[in-house]
Amino acid sequence: MAQGSGDQRAVGIADPEESSPNMIVYRKIEDIITKMQDDKTGGVPIRTVKSFLSKIPSVVTGTDIVQWLMKNLSIEDPVEAIHLGSLIAAQGYVFPISDHVLTLKDDGTFYRFQAPYFWPSNCWEPENTDYAIYLCKRTMQNKARLELADYEAENLARLQRAFARKWEFIFMQAEAQVKIDRKKDKTERKILDSQERAFWDVHRPVPGCVNTTEMDIRKCRRLKNPQKVKKSVYGVTEESQSQSPVHVPSQPIRKTTREDVRKQITFLNAQIDRHCLKMSKVAESLIAYTEQYVEYDPLITPAEPSNPWISDDIALWDIEMSKEPSQQRVKRWGFSFDEILKDQVGRDQFLRFLESEFSSENLRFWLAVQDLKKQPLQDVARRVEEIWQEFLAPGAASAINLDSHSYEITSQNVKDGGRYTFEDAQEHIYKLMKSDSYARFLRSNAYQDLLSAKKKGKSLAGKRLTGLMQSS
Amino acid sequence: MAKEECKALLDALNKATACYHHLVLTIGGSADSQNLREELQKTRQKAQELAVAIRTRLTAPLRDRGLGAEERAEFERLWVAFSGCLDLLEADMRRALALGTEFPLHAPRRPLVRTGVEGCATGVAARALSVRSLRHEAERDFDVEDLHQLELEILQVGEMIQDMEMKVNVPRWTVQPRQAAGAELLSSASAGVSSVGGVSIEQRSRPCDLSKALAATIFSAVLLAAVALAVCVAKLS
Numbered sequence: 001m002a003q004g005s006g007d008q009r010a011v012g013i014a015d016p017e018e019s020s021p022n023m024i025v026y027r028k029i030e031d032i033i034t035k036m037q038d039d040k041t042g043g044v045p046i047r048t049v050k051s052f053l054s055k056i057p058s059v060v061t062g063t064d065i066v067q068w069l070m071k072n073l074s075i076e077d078p079v080e081a082i083h084l085g086s087l088i089a090a091q092g093y094v095f096p097i098s099d100h101v102l103t104l105k106d107d108g109t110f111y112r113f114q115a116p117y118f119w120p121s122n123c124w125e126p127e128n129t130d131y132a133i134y135l136c137k138r139t140m141q142n143k144a145r146l147e148l149a150d151y152e153a154e155n156l157a158r159l160q161r162a163f164a165r166k167w168e169f170i171f172m173q174a175e176a177q178v179k180i181d182r183k184k185d186k187t188e189r190k191i192l193d194s195q196e197r198a199f200w201d202v203h204r205p206v207p208g209c210v211n212t213t214e215m216d217i218r219k220c221r222r223l224k225n226p227q228k229v230k231k232s233v234y235g236v237t238e239e240s241q242s243q244s245p246v247h248v249p250s251q252p253i254r255k256t257t258r259e260d261v262r263k264q265i266t267f268l269n270a271q272i273d274r275h276c277l278k279m280s281k282v283a284e285s286l287i288a289y290t291e292q293y294v295e296y297d298p299l300i301t302p303a304e305p306s307n308p309w310i311s312d313d314i315a316l317w318d319i320e321m322s323k324e325p326s327q328q329r330v331k332r333w334g335f336s337f338d339e340i341l342k343d344q345v346g347r348d349q350f351l352r353f354l355e356s357e358f359s360s361e362n363l364r365f366w367l368a369v370q371d372l373k374k375q376p377l378q379d380v381a382r383r384v385e386e387i388w389q390e391f392l393a394p395g396a397a398s399a400i401n402l403d404s405h406s407y408e409i410t411s412q413n414v415k416d417g418g419r420y421t422f423e424d425a426q427e428h429i430y431k432l433m434k435s436d437s438y439a440r441f442l443r444s445n446a447y448q449d450l451l452s453a454k455k456k457g458k459s460l461a462g463k464r465l466t467g468l469m470q471s472s
Numbered sequence: 473m474a475k476e477e478c479k480a481l482l483d484a485l486n487k488a489t490a491c492y493h494h495l496v497l498t499i500g501g502s503a504d505s506q507n508l509r510e511e512l513q514k515t516r517q518k519a520q521e522l523a524v525a526i527r528t529r530l531t532a533p534l535r536d537r538g539l540g541a542e543e544r545a546e547f548e549r550l551w552v553a554f555s556g557c558l559d560l561l562e563a564d565m566r567r568a569l570a571l572g573t574e575f576p577l578h579a580p581r582r583p584l585v586r587t588g589v590e591g592c593a594t595g596v597a598a599r600a601l602s603v604r605s606l607r608h609e610a611e612r613d614f615d616v617e618d619l620h621q622l623e624l625e626i627l628q629v630g631e632m633i634q635d636m637e638m639k640v641n642v643p644r645w646t647v648q649p650r651q652a653a654g655a656e657l658l659s660s661a662s663a664g665v666s667s668v669g670g671v672s673i674e675q676r677s678r679p680c681d682l683s684k685a686l687a688a689t690i691f692s693a694v695l696l697a698a699v700a701l702a703v704c705v706a707k708l709s
Contacts, residue, residue, distance in 0.1 A: 037585060053684060113585055116500030122570050129556070168549060169556035172483075176490035192497065 026091070026121035033093050036068055037113055044068045049110065057187045059097060059110035066106045082106055090212050091120055095198030100149070100206050102198070112191070118199040125213070126203050128220050129170065132159040134200055136174035141181075151207050292335060295328065323348075330450045334442055337434040341366075349450070353441050361398035362429050362437070365391045369422045384417030392425070402428060474529060475543075478550055481526045482557070488519040489557050489564070496568045500575040501585055509577070509615040512568060513622075519561055520625065526554055527636065534640045555636065562629045569622050577615050 018027075037043045044064045049056040062085075069081040085104030088094055089111070095102060097110050104111070116122070135156040138148055148156065163170060181189060205211050295301045308314045319326065325345045333340040333349075340346040347367070354360040368391070372383050391400050392410060402410070406428045413421040441447055492515045498508060533539055533547050 033585070053687075115497060116571055116575060116585055117497045117567065122567055129559075166552060166556060169553040172486050172553060173490060173556070173560065176486050177493065179487075180490055180494050195497075 023121060026119070029088050029091060029093055030119070030121060032073075032088065033113065035072065036065070042072075046113075055187065056097070056110060057191055059112055060094075062105045062107055062109045062111060065094070065104060065111060078106060090202075090210060092118065092198060092202035092212075095194070095201070097194050100197075100201050101209060102201055102205075112194060112198075114198060115195050118195060120202070120213070125220065126199075128159060128162065129166070131155070131200065131204055132163055132167075132170045133174045133177070134196065135159065136170055137178050137181075140174060140178050149206070155204065296332065325349075325450065327451065330447070333447075334451075337430075337438045340438070340441075349446065350437075350441055353444055353446055354437060357437070357440070359437060361391065361400050362433050364398065365400050366426060366429055366433070369426045372422070373419050375419070380419055381417050384414060384421050387422065388414050400425075400429060401432070474533065475546060475550075478526060478529050478547075481522055481529070482550055482553055485519060485522040485526060485554070485557050488515060488522060489561050491515055492519060492561065493564055496564050496571070499568060499571040506577060506615065509572070509618055513618055516561070516565060516568075516622075516625065520629065523554075523558060523561070523629070523632065527632065530554060531636075531640055551640065555633070558629065558633050558636075562626065562633065565622065565626045565629065569619060569626060572615060572619050572622065 018024075035043065037046060044060045046058055046060050049059055065085055066078060066081045069075060069084055070078060073081075073084070075081045075084070082104055085094070086102075089096070089102045089104050092102065093114050094104070094111050095114060096105075097112055099109070135148065135152060138152070139156070160167060181192070184192075201209075203213055298307055303316055305315050305319075306313050308316050320329075323345060325343075329343070329345070333343065333346045340350055347363075351360055351363055354363050365387070368383075368387050372380065372387065375383055390397050392402070392407070392414075402425055406424045410422060410425045413424075492512070495508065495512050495515060499512075530547060530551055533543070534551060539547070
């Protein structure tokens with residue numbers, strides 16, 4: 001019972017990480033590994049090989065692994081098995097005991113299974129401190145056997161510079177670990193050494209090898225100290241070491257951190273003051289919008305007479321193309337000014353209304369400017385002139401009513417005419433129409449008649465429908 | 473002297489951390505057993521005791537404003553080492569928890585991985601606790617109950633680290649190291665070679681190198697015989 005809840009708790013905590021792509025792969029590999037080294041159910045033979053004057057403990061040959069993979073995972077092609085084995089080795093679950101390059105070869109090279117502590121699924125990216133301790137340990141041990149490779153010596157030098165202040169601790173810890181190592185059994189030491197070396201081959205690989213973890217020394221350091229991102233590893237430490245501690249050095253560095261904190265505080269304050277819409281209000285508007293438009297959505301409310309896309313009957317489109325708008329369509333014009341401008345028939349009706357009020361030049365201007373935006377470039381300049389002459393020039397034929405500010409901006413823009421010369425003026429006119437003429441239009445007789453569906457219109461539509469039905 | 477005490481405690485903590493690291497390495501491998509889990513628990517409890525002791529001893533002088541610059545530098549160095557040890561310990565404890573959950577001993581979801589490490593790690597734990605040998609006296613489901621305990625202890629250590637950072641303001645970048653970073657390695661390299669020589673001689677006398685010892689004696693006997701023969705031949709001629 002306790003175990004069950006313990007498991008559950010552990011699984012619950014690890015859940016978001018369990019579903020990351022890497023973890024899924026690791027779990028699969030671990031299943032394979034478990035089956036592979038399980039003696040009772042036919043795993044690979046792990047044995048101790050006696051060579052000249054020494055024993056090599058607990059190894060498997062490459063051929064054995066490849067054969068096991070082919071048999072148990074139903075792989076026919078040995079190349080595929082080798083590839084799969086190399087992938088497992090590249091992640092660090094199996095390693096060759098005498099090579100830094102982590103691939104699987106189908107011959108007599110010996111491999112060993114990695115300890116669970118070093119499995120990549122335990123989700124720890126080793127820090128540079130651990131790497132420093134490891135390299136330190138290696139230099140303290142038997143030099144002939146475990147000499148540092150070039151890239152390792154380089155890394156060690158770099159880490160020494162980076163961890164100058166902490167080096168005493170690193171050295172102490174490395175010493176303590178070496179002391180413990182020396183008291184152990186020789187075979188055990190071999191195995192543990194090889195395990196650790198393989199682990200670091202995965203996480204700090206030989207330059208030129210595939211880096212499965214996509215991490216390296218510099219990246220690790222950046223992750224740990226995000227403030228020190230800009231400078232290189234050498235820059236930070238050399239600077240701080242060059243001055244004596246009595247005189248100044250800590251001040252500039254500390255100031256930067258305070259500045260950073262201040263910046264963060266201002267940023268967070270701005271975030272708090274940001275205008276946030278209340279979810280309840282947003283939901284209300286959304287519901288109102290959907291209720292209003294539900295009957296116009298052909299997916300929800302089937303169109304009448306029938307949806308041409310489904311029934312292959314284009315009656316609906318014919319009706320729409322005729323100049324007699326349906327009641328539903330007319331109703332839509334009342335929702336917002338944009339709706340009426342979108343609809344061709346609506347525009348015509350509105351234009352007619354404005355003509356009756358002697359203010360049609362506004363809408364014509366608006367339409368002309370919209371048209372201007374679609375003109376090919378060579379015609380644009382000409383059209384700009386025309387529009388200016390017709391609507392805006394002093395003594396124009398259809399003078400529109402602009403405030404002086406917009407007028408000045410527009411006259412400036414006309415000097416080098418482009419598609420958006422009249423943007424300002426257009427917006428002004430739009431607002432004017434929306435607040436003034438549109439409201440009157442909705443109250444006008446013409447619109448109300450259309451809305452209540454005059455008998456003439458209805459019967460025409462009805463005749464067309466019945467005619468179609470008779471013919472089909 | 474407070475400093476010497478601190479130093480001694482810190483060394484002990486260092487040793488305990490290293491021992492704990494070695495023990496955690498073997499969880500889930502072929503050397504895993506009830507005894508191992510017990511040793512883990514004992515080692516980490518000892519490490520925590522030491523940590524608490526060091527903390528109390530270090531916090532007082534570091535918060536004391538009137539301390540001299542030399543003294544303060546010393547204490548700051550100890551502080552850096554102490555926080556480093558604690559970080560390592562916490563990280564290892566977390567890994568031990570993860571591994572312990574994945575590889576429960578009795579009702580194994582998966583059998584232990586045959587890494588080949590067969591030896592028993594009692595010696596390591598005994599070193600950490602500075603005792604001659606350890607008695608093992610746990611019940612069957614020890615490892616499972618221990619995991620709960622471990623979680624609590626991880627939280628405690630985390631809190632301790634947090635607390636320390638809050639209370640004592642030792643900016644890492646002002647701590648002056650005693651000597652340049654590579655120096656210890658260079659000096660120890662020369663010492664290491666000689667000590668390694670000593671160790672290998674010591675190792676030759678251990679029983680597992682019996683074959684090597686045998687070969688060496690036979691070879692030396694043959695050599696002596698050859699020398700004796702050569703002397704006789706020289707005498708005769």
